[in-house]
Amino acid sequence: MASRVEKKSLRSFSNKKGSAEEEIFSDKRRRIGSERMERPGGRARAPLGALNKTDANDVSSTNASDCTSVDFTKEEVEALLNEKINTKENRYDNKKKMDQMGDLIKRLKLCLRWFKRVEEVHIQDKEKFQTDLQSAENKCLHTENEMNIKIAELDEIISNLRVTISSLEERIAKEESDKLEAIACYRKEQEARSAAEQMQVSVSTELERVREEKSAAERKAISNEDLYKRSQEYNISLQQYNSRLQSDLETTNEAHKRLETEKATIVENLSNVRGHNKALQDQLASLKASQDEAARQKEMLANENKCLREDLKQIRDDRDHKQLQVQALTGEVAKYKEYTGKSCAQLDTLMIKTNALEEMCSSQRDQINMLQQQLIAEKERLKMADLSASETRTVFEDQKRIIHELQERLAEKEIQVIEGDKLRKKLHNTILELKGNIRVFCRVRPLLPDDGPGIDMVVSYPTSTEALDRGIELLQNGQKYPFTFDKVFNHEASQQDVFIEISQLVQSALDGYKVCIFAYGQTGSGKTYTMMGRPDAPDLKGLIPRSLEQIFQISQTLKDQGWTYKMQASVLEIYNETIRDLLSSNRSSGIDSIRTENGVPVSGKQPYTIMHDVNGNTQVSDLTIKSVCSANEISDLLQQAAQSRSVGRTHMNEQSSRSHFVFTLRISGNNEKTGQHVQGVLNLIDLAGSERLSRSGATGERLKETQAINKSLSSLSDVIFALAKKQDHIPFRNSKLTYLLQPCLGGDSKTLMFVNISPDPSSSGESLCSLRFAAGVNACEIGIPRRQTSTRSFDSRSIT
Numbered sequence: 001m002a003s004r005v006e007k008k009s010l011r012s013f014s015n016k017k018g019s020a021e022e023e024i025f026s027d028k029r030r031r032i033g034s035e036r037m038e039r040p041g042g043r044a045r046a047p048l049g050a051l052n053k054t055d056a057n058d059v060s061s062t063n064a065s066d067c068t069s070v071d072f073t074k075e076e077v078e079a080l081l082n083e084k085i086n087t088k089e090n091r092y093d094n095k096k097k098m099d100q101m102g103d104l105i106k107r108l109k110l111c112l113r114w115f116k117r118v119e120e121v122h123i124q125d126k127e128k129f130q131t132d133l134q135s136a137e138n139k140c141l142h143t144e145n146e147m148n149i150k151i152a153e154l155d156e157i158i159s160n161l162r163v164t165i166s167s168l169e170e171r172i173a174k175e176e177s178d179k180l181e182a183i184a185c186y187r188k189e190q191e192a193r194s195a196a197e198q199m200q201v202s203v204s205t206e207l208e209r210v211r212e213e214k215s216a217a218e219r220k221a222i223s224n225e226d227l228y229k230r231s232q233e234y235n236i237s238l239q240q241y242n243s244r245l246q247s248d249l250e251t252t253n254e255a256h257k258r259l260e261t262e263k264a265t266i267v268e269n270l271s272n273v274r275g276h277n278k279a280l281q282d283q284l285a286s287l288k289a290s291q292d293e294a295a296r297q298k299e300m301l302a303n304e305n306k307c308l309r310e311d312l313k314q315i316r317d318d319r320d321h322k323q324l325q326v327q328a329l330t331g332e333v334a335k336y337k338e339y340t341g342k343s344c345a346q347l348d349t350l351m352i353k354t355n356a357l358e359e360m361c362s363s364q365r366d367q368i369n370m371l372q373q374q375l376i377a378e379k380e381r382l383k384m385a386d387l388s389a390s391e392t393r394t395v396f397e398d399q400k401r402i403i404h405e406l407q408e409r410l411a412e413k414e415i416q417v418i419e420g421d422k423l424r425k426k427l428h429n430t431i432l433e434l435k436g437n438i439r440v441f442c443r444v445r446p447l448l449p450d451d452g453p454g455i456d457m458v459v460s461y462p463t464s465t466e467a468l469d470r471g472i473e474l475l476q477n478g479q480k481y482p483f484t485f486d487k488v489f490n491h492e493a494s495q496q497d498v499f500i501e502i503s504q505l506v507q508s509a510l511d512g513y514k515v516c517i518f519a520y521g522q523t524g525s526g527k528t529y530t531m532m533g534r535p536d537a538p539d540l541k542g543l544i545p546r547s548l549e550q551i552f553q554i555s556q557t558l559k560d561q562g563w564t565y566k567m568q569a570s571v572l573e574i575y576n577e578t579i580r581d582l583l584s585s586n587r588s589s590g591i592d593s594i595r596t597e598n599g600v601p602v603s604g605k606q607p608y609t610i611m612h613d614v615n616g617n618t619q620v621s622d623l624t625i626k627s628v629c630s631a632n633e634i635s636d637l638l639q640q641a642a643q644s645r646s647v648g649r650t651h652m653n654e655q656s657s658r659s660h661f662v663f664t665l666r667i668s669g670n671n672e673k674t675g676q677h678v679q680g681v682l683n684l685i686d687l688a689g690s691e692r693l694s695r696s697g698a699t700g701e702r703l704k705e706t707q708a709i710n711k712s713l714s715s716l717s718d719v720i721f722a723l724a725k726k727q728d729h730i731p732f733r734n735s736k737l738t739y740l741l742q743p744c745l746g747g748d749s750k751t752l753m754f755v756n757i758s759p760d761p762s763s764s765g766e767s768l769c770s771l772r773f774a775a776g777v778n779a780c781e782i783g784i785p786r787r788q789t790s791t792r793s794f795d796s797r798s799i800t
């Protein structure tokens with residue numbers, strides 16, 4: 001009570017004093033704010049000083065309005081984290097110290113909210129980039145596929161065309177060779193034809209010549225015949241002339257005779273006629289000369305005739321020869337004609353062939369033209385396809401570039417996210433440290449039908465601002481006992497409400513911290529309900545299943561940041577300083593029956609021996625450790641453990657839990673991107689019900705058992721007290737429970753204790769006892785000397 005009053009006065013003092021500091025802080029903030037650029041597309045940032053001017057106590061009211069408008073720089077965050085509370089000045093001014101701390105917490109909360117907002121933006125950005133990247137990749141893949149299909153189609157078309165072209169080329173080559181052959185043949189034929197024609201022409205010219213010769217010979221023969229005729233005629237005329245001359249000679253001879261007679265007559269008349277005779281002689285001589293001449297002429301003509309006859313004979317011979325020649329030539333001409341006819345026929349067939357070949361050639365030329373046109377069209381198509389392929393390639397390159405850019409941006413964002421994650425961890429841890437590495441929550445269970453009808457609750461909740469959600473008052477023997485906790489969950493608080501408060505610790509376990517969450521309280525106060533709840537009903541699930549579900553959810557989310565986690569679970573119970581493996585398949589062997597002294601086995605290596613290595617890892621020999629990959633696997637293990645526990649309980653004829661139930665999850669995380677490695681531990685402990693010796697009425701074994709439970713709870717309380725006070729000596733070995741949890745308590749470890757109480761009048765004594773036990777721990781935590789609480793002595797007396 002005194003502490004509450006003191007706190008109140010300290011708080012009001014701090015409000016007054018704090019305004020000066022806030023002014024300084026707001027000035028600093030304003031300066032930093034003016035240096036900083038505005039976020040693109042974001043709202044102008046409100047100075048943090050404006051926030052500080054509002055009521056420092058009314059954090060919740062400022063949260064809603066300011067958390068969206070305050071931004072921090074890294075330096076500010078660092079400054080905030082490094083900010084130390086001036087303990088020297090405020091050594092004796094707890095109120096001020098608390099106010100400063102509250103102020104710092106408020107700013108840290110704002111910072112955390114800002115950070116969460118930034119982180120959300122980053123995550124949204126990242127998701128957006130990832131979806132963009134995904135869609136771009138899909139698009140690219142789609143385009144690539146289409147392009148591949150197109151390329152394949154085009155390749156096929158090209159290969160078909162190539163085949164067609166090659167076959168066509170072959171055909172063309174064949175046709176060309178045929179054509180060349182035909183042309184060669186044609187040429188040969190033409191040559192033969194021209195040779196034949198030439199021959200025909202030469203034969204014709206020869207024939208012509210022969211004909212001409214023949215006609216010349218004929219003409220010669222005719223002229224010779226004419227000459228012969230004329231010679232004959234001349235001969236005849238010469239013969240006639242000769243005959244005439246003969247007749248003339250006869251007449252002359254008759255005349256001569258007559259002349260002779262006359263000569264005689266004339267001789268007689270010679271004298272007379274001598275003259276005349278002489279003249280006649282002259283005439284005779286001339287006639288003789290003319291006769292000689294005629295004879296010479298006759299001889300000449302005869303010679304000429306002979307010559308002509310010889311000529312004629314010669315001509316006749318020539319004619320005969322020529323005729324023979326003509327005949328031979330005619331035969332030859334006939335032969336040639338025959339040849340020519342044959343050649344013409346051959347020529348005709350060749351011409352027909354040539355025509356057919358020419359037709360074929362022209363049709364093939366048409367085909368070639370057509371195919372060439374097709375080829376050109378196909379080449380065009382190929383060109384188009386090449387163009388479209390190159391376009392697609394460019395698009396593909398663009399897409400690749402975009403993907404690359406996106407990947408780079410994604411990598412940047414990932415680095416930002418990793419940096420942010422580091423900062424978040426730091427902030428998260430700082431906040432938890434500021435909240436307290438050791439915290440104590442109180443949970444009140446509702447009245448149950450078993451508590452009896454028409455009874456009033458002995459618990460009430462103060463509504464003052466200071467004690468709201470933190471205070472609890474217990475009524476006993478007409479007196480009100482007020483207590484303050486880090487948080488009070490009233491009887492209406494749901495499992496989800498409770499889980500929200502501890503979910504940060506679950507995150508810490510994933511961040512590599514050692515976390516212990518205890519449920520402490522009297523029998524039937526709701527410890528098991530708080531820790532396990534009813535796993536089959538989703539709304540009534542307790543902290544253990546919810547925490548494990550969250551762990552798997554977060555570990556899945558952190559996969560994107562490169563984290564992979566390995567989880568190993570073990571469940572044990574400590575009953576009367578004896579460890580029992582709740583996951584052991586062999587139930588009887590699950591019990592540690594080794595004689596121990598203060599929780600330490602007496603000699604040798606025994607089953608369920610607790611060992612701590614230098615790295616602060618705990619090992620319990622022979623304890624079943626199961627690797628788990630999903631929340632379902634864990635719920636199966638929990639079911640198995642719960643069953644083993646209830647079986648154990650039945651064996652021991654127990655209705656309530658008289659053992660400490662310890663669920664341990666070892667989390668080892670590796671980040672392949674950053675190379676970070678974390679090892680966290682989450683211990684979820686349902687402690688055995690605390691029972692006052694005075695009320696238990698136990699004797700014998702039952703008394704010993706109750707003493708053992710109280711001893712271990714007291715040991716735990718001592719350990720927590722010592723840790724909170726940062727004492728050098730921490731009495732871990734006092735019980736198996738504390739020895740087991742030793743590495744998970746103290747240092748950076750986070751410890752949270754739920755104090756469960758029942759609100760029914762019959763349990764008010766135990767409730768008060770529990771509250772005082774917790775208040776002792778809590779008082780240590782907030783720095784109030786142990787003795788001043790005046791609760792510890794009562795608590796100690798009740799428990800030990």
Ligand SMILES: Nc1ncnc2c1ncn2[C@@H]1O[C@H](COP(=O)(O)OP(=O)(O)OP(=O)(O)O)[C@@H](O)[C@H]1O
Binds near residue numbers: 446528529689
């Ligand atoms: N917050 C709550 N809301 C509703 N029912 C509750 C709540 N807390 C406890 N109960 C009920 O109270 C009864 C006792 O609770 P529980 O078994 O969890 O107590 P406990 O502290 O574990 O007892 P023990 O130490 O004997 O094991 C149970 O029937 C449980 O369902």
